[in-house]
Amino acid sequence: MDLIDLLHATDLKILKFINSDLARLGNDYVMKIWTAEAPWFLLAGFFLLKTAYRRQWYDLKGLIWMAATVGASDALAAHLIKPFAGRLRPCKVEALVRVVEGCAGSMSFPSNHASNAAAFAVFWWLWQGPRAGVIAVACAVVVG
Numbered sequence: 001m002d003l004i005d006l007l008h009a010t011d012l013k014i015l016k017f018i019n020s021d022l023a024r025l026g027n028d029y030v031m032k033i034w035t036a037e038a039p040w041f042l043l044a045g046f047f048l049l050k051t052a053y054r055r056q057w058y059d060l061k062g063l064i065w066m067a068a069t070v071g072a073s074d075a076l077a078a079h080l081i082k083p084f085a086g087r088l089r090p091c092k093v094e095a096l097v098r099v100v101e102g103c104a105g106s107m108s109f110p111s112n113h114a115s116n117a118a119a120f121a122v123f124w125w126l127w128q129g130p131r132a133g134v135i136a137v138a139c140a141v142v143v144g
Contacts, residue, residue: 044063069119070120073119
């Protein structure tokens with residue numbers, strides 16, 4: 001078995017584990033919240049308000065750069081890499097995928113959630129240092 005076959009087999013095992021073994025109503029609810037955009041916009045709004053309230057303009061500049069970094073990562077993944085890779089979403093082709101709330105778009109690789117989380121984690125590591133960066137990288141691994 002070559003590396004590509006091993007990666008594909010591992011990918012299918014993970015897909016089956018998530019869609020079959022972890023399939024619970026409670027998990028569906030948690031994943032809906034975790035993958036929704038609203039909580040992340042609320043979190044960003046909180047940081048902006050906190051920064052403005054404390055008049056920490058250096059932090060405001062950093063938050064704007066972070067938003068630009070994540071936005072650039074999102075655009076790069078969605079408009080350049082996805083069309084080039086051309087991998088269809090599993091919910092479009094796999095019968096074993098349990099779709100909870102519709103199937104967005106047609107392309108799946110790379111995941112925008114993963115690329116945005118990685119961009120955030122790298123930016124946070126560089127901006128706040130390794131101590132805070134380790135936490136950001138751990139969160140990015142969970143998201144990605």
